[in-house]
Amino acid sequence: MALVPYDENVLPALSKIHSSSAEFHFASHRLRLAQDWNRLGVAAVVWDAAVVLCMYLELGHVDLKGRAVIELGAGTGLVGIVAALLGATVTITDRKPALEFLSANVRENIPPDLRGAVQVSELTWGEGLQRYPSGSYDLVLGADIVYLEETFPALLQTLEHLSSEKTEVLLSCRIRYERDERFLRMLGKLFSVQEVHYDEQRDIRIYRAVRIKTKPEL
Incomplete structure (x- = not known):
């Protein structure tokens, strides 16, 4: 999903997002993520926040083995793919227009023996939430999903x-x-x-959030 308006003439340093692919090495795997700015825009680009979150996960700050994980606004799917390679059972979500592209990246980068641990699923924030079991995930991941103010209530919900x-x-x-x-x-x-983490070079911050315990009704 979008994080900043983009004008190739004004911001030539961001021209890399027009590359048809981006390559990374995480969890002892070489990953090649397709990108397609012209067709899907910001939903089909690997942004720095995703890379920093993958680095954070790979360093072992969170135990992923056997945990139920869901990624929101996955875009290219990099974060969810890395989480699966690190041992999680992952549901990778985005809006319907991005699913075909997202699924292709998952197929390309998840080894056959791990594909049963990864599911690609449609999720528009605030809609159809009953399809996702309430409170059943150990970890919720999001990279660069905080930027459009009109989506904040649905994202919080x-x-x-x-x-x-x-x-x-x-x-x-x-x-x-x-x-x-x-x-x-x-x-x-x-x-x-x-x-919990600040990448000074990329100016990316990672926040950890845990539900506040509600007081039992008397």
């Missing part, structure tokens, strides 16, 4: 639905505007939020 008090939410993002800070304040009303 989705995070709340997917999470129990034992669920960890990891959001990797670049804080650019006041609205980004506003989202973190909104998130903080439902979750305990802390910054």
